[in-house]
Amino acid sequence: MIRVPWGFILSPFFFLTYINDMPTLSNRNTKILFYADDTNIIVNSPNPHNYQIIMEEIICNINKWFKANLLPLNLQKKKKTHWLQFSTRKNFSRDIQIA
Secondary structure: OOOOOOOOOOHHHHHHHHOOOHHHHOOOOEEEEEEOOEEEEEEOOOOHHHHHHHHHHHHHHHHHHHHHOOOOOOOOOOOOOOOOOOOOOOOOOOOOOOO
């Protein structure tokens, strides 16, 4: 593994090159977006049951990708990984556990 000094001018380029293949994990119901060193996953499903299945699948795939690329993924509460659900229906919101 190559270590790049903190603040090195090419650090963002190296990081983006390193994670460039992560969007290949997405499917037609998901989209993976990057902003600086943040990764955002958008999941779209009108069916609450399918939504949970898609969420679990994409998180599992991303976790495998992180492990294969020697990067930590912190899913514990009050840490660095967060999720937020948006809905246009009042009854769509569900208590989904991601582990």
